[in-house]
Amino acid sequence: MIEVQGLSKVFGDPQSDKAVKAVSDATFTVDAGEIFAFLGPNGAGKTTTIQMLTTLLKPTSGTVRIDGLDPVAKPLEVRRRFGIVFQDPSVDGELTAYENMDLHGVLYHVPRKLRTERIESLLKLFELWDRRTSLVKTFSGGMRRRLEIARGLLHTPKILFLDEPTLGLDPQSRNQLWTHVKHLNVEEGVTVFLTTHYMEEAEKTAQRVAIIDHGRIVAQGSAQELKAQTGADSLEGAFLKLTGTMIRDEASSSVDQMRQFAKMWSGNRR
Amino acid sequence: MNVIYVLWLREIKRYLRSRAQIIGSLAQPALYLLVLGFGFGAVFQQAGQGSYLQFIAPGIIAMGILFTSVFSGIGLLWDRQFGFLKETLVAPVPRLTIMAGRTLGGATIAIIQGTLVLAVCILVGFRPESWAAVPVALLFMALIAVVFAALGTAIGSTLKDMQGFQLIMNFLIMPIFFLSGALFPLDNLPGPLHVATRLDPLAYGVDGLRGAFIGVNHIGVLLDVSVLVVLSGLFLVLGAWAFSKIQV
Numbered sequence: 001m002i003e004v005q006g007l008s009k010v011f012g013d014p015q016s017d018k019a020v021k022a023v024s025d026a027t028f029t030v031d032a033g034e035i036f037a038f039l040g041p042n043g044a045g046k047t048t049t050i051q052m053l054t055t056l057l058k059p060t061s062g063t064v065r066i067d068g069l070d071p072v073a074k075p076l077e078v079r080r081r082f083g084i085v086f087q088d089p090s091v092d093g094e095l096t097a098y099e100n101m102d103l104h105g106v107l108y109h110v111p112r113k114l115r116t117e118r119i120e121s122l123l124k125l126f127e128l129w130d131r132r133t134s135l136v137k138t139f140s141g142g143m144r145r146r147l148e149i150a151r152g153l154l155h156t157p158k159i160l161f162l163d164e165p166t167l168g169l170d171p172q173s174r175n176q177l178w179t180h181v182k183h184l185n186v187e188e189g190v191t192v193f194l195t196t197h198y199m200e201e202a203e204k205t206a207q208r209v210a211i212i213d214h215g216r217i218v219a220q221g222s223a224q225e226l227k228a229q230t231g232a233d234s235l236e237g238a239f240l241k242l243t244g245t246m247i248r249d250e251a252s253s254s255v256d257q258m259r260q261f262a263k264m265w266s267g268n269r270r
Numbered sequence: 271m272n273v274i275y276v277l278w279l280r281e282i283k284r285y286l287r288s289r290a291q292i293i294g295s296l297a298q299p300a301l302y303l304l305v306l307g308f309g310f311g312a313v314f315q316q317a318g319q320g321s322y323l324q325f326i327a328p329g330i331i332a333m334g335i336l337f338t339s340v341f342s343g344i345g346l347l348w349d350r351q352f353g354f355l356k357e358t359l360v361a362p363v364p365r366l367t368i369m370a371g372r373t374l375g376g377a378t379i380a381i382i383q384g385t386l387v388l389a390v391c392i393l394v395g396f397r398p399e400s401w402a403a404v405p406v407a408l409l410f411m412a413l414i415a416v417v418f419a420a421l422g423t424a425i426g427s428t429l430k431d432m433q434g435f436q437l438i439m440n441f442l443i444m445p446i447f448f449l450s451g452a453l454f455p456l457d458n459l460p461g462p463l464h465v466a467t468r469l470d471p472l473a474y475g476v477d478g479l480r481g482a483f484i485g486v487n488h489i490g491v492l493l494d495v496s497v498l499v500v501l502s503g504l505f506l507v508l509g510a511w512a513f514s515k516i517q518v
Contacts (some may be wrong), residue, residue: 009348012371041349055359055360056359056360056517057354057517071332076363076364077362078359079360079361079362080362085358086353086356088353088356089352089353090355090356090357090358091353091354092280092284092352092354092357094283094284094287094288095280095283095284099283102276103276103277103280104361105356106273106275106276106357107273107276107357107361108362109362110359135287148304188293192432214280
């Protein structure tokens with residue numbers, strides 16, 4: 001379902017010393033119907049990889065095939081085939097849950113009748129139907145996440161990308177979210193590509209795991225295989241053996257800076 | 271078409287839901303109108319130019335449209351921050367469609383806002399010469415709205431953070447407003463200032479509005495319309511190009 005060959009992304013001029021190699025020579029495949037976890041420390045290249053798979057970034061070199069299609073050559077075709085839940089929320093807080101879903105349905109050309117049916121069943125599945133007319137800005141973090149996943153599934157994608165879907169959620173919401181994801185994988189046969197920091201979640205949910213560090217894939221296989229390979233007794237142990245225990249610093253993005261700025265402003269107002 | 275419509279509708283819904291913001295954004299034009307309109311009224315009358323309130327009301331309406339439409343374009347920055355921009359960028363629709371929906375939404379809001387400012391003007395004593403001219407005035411309001419909503423989209427697509435936004439406000443939008451002749455007549459100006467006002471797109475909008483409302487033109491209705499139509503086309507292309515270059 002996803003085939004990646006020698007994928008690299010360099011930010012900045014490749015000839016200068018300021019160039020940053022975010023991803024280098026990554027190769028992996030994700031089979032149809034599989035749950036695949038992509039693990040790595042902060043700044044390892046997880047999000048950059050997802051952005052290249054989802055047509056948001058052009059690779060510097062290497063090839064990507066999503067359901068047999070090239071995201072660079074056929075972006076619209078590829079976009080129809082996946083749903084994505086970003087690391088940062090991307091629902092519109094000023095619209096209601098239902099309006100967010102409906103807008104998504106129109107963007108993805110889901111016919112009206114099918115749209116109303118799918119929205120109802122997905123909002124019910126994710127236990128948001130009772131709150132469908134509430135503005136999303138009144139939702140808790142867990143509810144927003146559920147809404148994002150429900151929305152990502154509205155156009156019946158073949159692949160669901162989840163970039164750190166459980167970041168900042170309490171254990172109850174996390175547990176519930178993974179139950180949903182597994183259920184969808186089994187019931188609808190959706191291929192899931194996820195990144196997470198929580199190793200036990202990856203171990204419980206994913207059939208196969210790839211570990212990326214400094215833009216390179218350092219290991220891949222089932223959690224069992226990785227544990228055997230490193231002699232660790234948990235996936236977390238294997239992860240630390242493969243990537244070391246040093247803490248990584250990530251350069252803040254312009255979005256982070258703006259968020260900081262917005263905080264300053266709203267602080268003044270209060 | 272459907273996609274343009276829902277994105278347009280989103281802008282309208284967001285606008286109508288922010289009641290406090292609507293009232294807040296009427297406060298500034300009202301302040302200009304009351305303080306300047308009555309403050310300079312006596313001087314203006316002595317100079318033999320008639321009622322200053324009659325004179326600046328079209329300028330203040332243009333101001334309301336200018337700010338609302340530019341802000342709506344810069345709203346892209348907020349969508350970038352709150353993530354909604356990404357939702358539209360990964361959708362299987364051409365960027366041009368997304369840009370069109372947003373920009374038309376912004377322009378529509380600006381027209382509504384302009385109409386509200388007109389109502390405020392009438393409330394404090396402004397009287398159009400003839401009501402028959404209102405459709406012409408509406409045409410100019412729409413043209414101003416499209417020109418600056420498209421410019422706003424172009425700016426919003428290039429900016430990465432709020433600091434840049436302050437620069438744009440101080441060095442682009444405020445000069446556009448002050449040089450437009452919204453507050454003073456555009457004749458007998460010193461040479462350089464005269465040239466600057468002729469380079470200001472809003473000058474043609476203000477002139478057209480004033481011509482429609484009180485029958486006073488410095489530039490000429492035909493030239494006003496032509497300049498605004500050409501600029502809408504130009505800025506729409508510019509906005510679409512800038513929007514297509516956005517990287518997440």
